[in-house]
Amino acid sequence: MAASDSTILGVVILTRHGDRAGFYQDPITYTASSTVITPLGAQQEFQLGQHLRSLYLNATSPSFITGVNDTLVDQTQIHVRADAGGELGVIYDSAVALLQGLFPADTNYTTDLANGTVVTGALGGYQYVPIESVEPANDVSLEGWTSCGAFDASTTAFYNSSAFAQKRNESAAFLSQLPPFLDGRPVTLENMWNIYDFMNVQSIHNEAFSKALPPTFLAQALTLASWHEYGVFTSPQLDGIGNIAGRTILPQILSELASIANASDPLKLAYQSLAYKPFFSLFNMTGAAEQNPLLTGVVPYAAAMALEVRQPLAGGEPVVRLNFKNGTGEEFVTYNFLGASDDVPLSTLVNHVNPALINSTAAWCTVCSNTQDRGCGALALAASKASGGHHQPIGPVGAGFLGAGLTLAVVLAMLAVLAFLGMLTVGRGRAKKAGSTHSRVIFPLVP
Template identity: 70%
Template sequence: MAASNDTVLGVLVFTRHGDRQGFYQDPTSYTTTTPTIITPLGTAQEFQLGQLLRSTYFNASSPSFVSGVNGTLVNQTQIHVRADAGGELGVIYDSAVALLQGLFPANADYKSALANGTTVEGALAGYQYVPIESVEPTNDVSLEGYTSCNPFNDWTNAFYTTPEFLQKANDSAHFLTLLPPFLDNRPVTLQNIYNIFDFMLVNSVHNSDFAKALPPTFLEQARALANFHEYGIFTSPQLNGIGNIAGRTILPVMIQELQSIADPTNPLKLAYQSLAYKPFMSLFNMTGAAQQSPQLAGIVNYAAAVALEVREPSGGGSAVLRLRFKNGTDDQFTTYNFLGQTGDVPLQSFIDFVNPALINSTADWCTVCNNTQDRGCGAIAAAAAQANAAAINGIGHHHQRISPVGAGFLGAGLTIAVMLGMFGVLAFLGLITLGKGPSKARSAKA
């Protein structure tokens, strides 16, 4: 472990959403088929997590205090927030709103003097508003790379035929026969175990009659089976395996943010991403953290949080990473080893290790996922066809490489490219660049 007087240059935090109502997701494609919303408990969990992050990283007396951060009033150049706006609808975005309220509470100093001599305090007793980049899966693959991905669906179905899965299904068969009275007609199969566990968990928290009727060991037995199921789906033994796709698509943005934090000319101090549970498992697997700490090989709890601290060693030298994890409201931040090492890991070593597996662009994702229609892939195919046609007709003069910046998603640049292509002047994918533009940036109170 690095010395305690290291300088914390900044931190990348990603969290799971808070408590929500139940929902149902297809056990092969992982598309959501029922709506859900965050609960008051969920907002309280995220708010408390925000308060903890504040005391950990914005308190000058904390050993993890981020050097140079303004933790009093929001400096929007120092913070970047992204929230998944996909499969669990507004739950993940609303979790980010609640967390930011704890991270940047209302402050009476949020006020301004007007030309007429009066002073106006911000709304809601000085509440601070932090922009949240709403990441829409239809035009940004970075946070939900696993949906609409044909090889991933094949991977899921193949997992259900493995000897390991078949043995687990046989071992759990008797337990599953005991569950129908508690499941409101849900299919009782090991393939459907996540939905079974989710239903039991939600009702154990919010339905007193259900909580009293459920035998005391059933929830934990279902959780253990769901952990086996989801970890088997969202990880691969090979770094670039399709089971790791949730990590392979989110890592380019993470790396960009970590590099920005380590760059002394960049003001970024805190990068925060609000997520579903799937990327946690892929990332723990890809970094080897779950292999070194097997308790990480499963579904993280509501309001779980990973903090990747970017540190400057006390003796100088290149930036290093420290991995800390808190598994829900009843846990504390604990430091974990990763990449097969003990202690902090050089940032560049982390980047070099995961780089071969990265999916850096929507075009890359379309190729990996064998998709020519969804999530921008149809537009890419159309633009390519237009560009090829232009080249054949002597209009296109060169090919320009897609820039692998950020998470690999499409925005206004793609729309312009397709429009120009329709008029016969699109250079082959030349206007598709990757960055933050396509997601909807909303301002939410913090």
């Protein structure tokens, strides 16, 4: 469907963070060490925000969002979330930088005082866009893979597979040449992400390293790292544990798409700042990677996916268009998905992924066989109290129905315990202020 055949109602944007200092993540659990964004990374995200503004908040653009306030931030029209997990401030700071480009300072950001004075916002009308900081300890939606025993077991099984053994043999000659460039890091295929990440960071920030590294080595390392990470963060089965990054983020994405498609809902633009992992699962679960093999690679810094909600001029239900920008210096490209050769009806996307969704903390605890971390301990305690002290395991949530199979008494007990522990907020969580440390928890609802 050509742009002229539809109008754009809004967009859900997913971006990878900008350039950062090096860090390490465990090859099995993917538990990550903290790192910091660089000035280059902040600039990359700011420029990405400017580019997004030129597309969606520019009245002369064919992708201008119908009815959006393109000057001053209307907080009812935008919803922003940022992963506050393993890479800590890098992802959150990337969101701040992007929003500076998306909604730049505006001298019309003023207030009239009772004494007749007109005051312009600080820094020439700098606009403060609320950002929901998503802490993985309380909310599983943006980092479904951490503290998940089933995911760890799946990763180990991948490392023990015949395909991995074959790739290890194929890459042995190349890996044997890398020790002089890795400052003592283990040179194994299992550690391939950390190998590539170190080489990439050093190539950007260390002139001596960049000059010493043979010209093909970084590209070869990226190819191996992409194969490695795609194998870890995807599954052939839609509801496979390798897809957990997509299975936990998709409920929020679908909710935002539905809000944009709903004429009575003011939401126009939803933005989530992420690590690279969910992109693998999302491209796999939607079939986009199958139709477009380019999408099996590691997405670079400041890459962006834009899921546009469009209304066909000929009528009918809203459709979704998948656009992807493969890092800085690239333009957005439209990619087909779900086997289609055109935009996909929103209901088709929902019906396809719905059986695999992990819609609640309770469901995640069950899938990951976790009874202690990320709210699972509180849920287990609540269930035990509700059953008179005898533990009743919480069964899987079926086909997108949140909390199906749980009794009202169990849910009320959960709420009481979570509230007592200070872990619970009620509501959609659409407008958390920047700098807030308060996070919502996904928990089952009663059908």
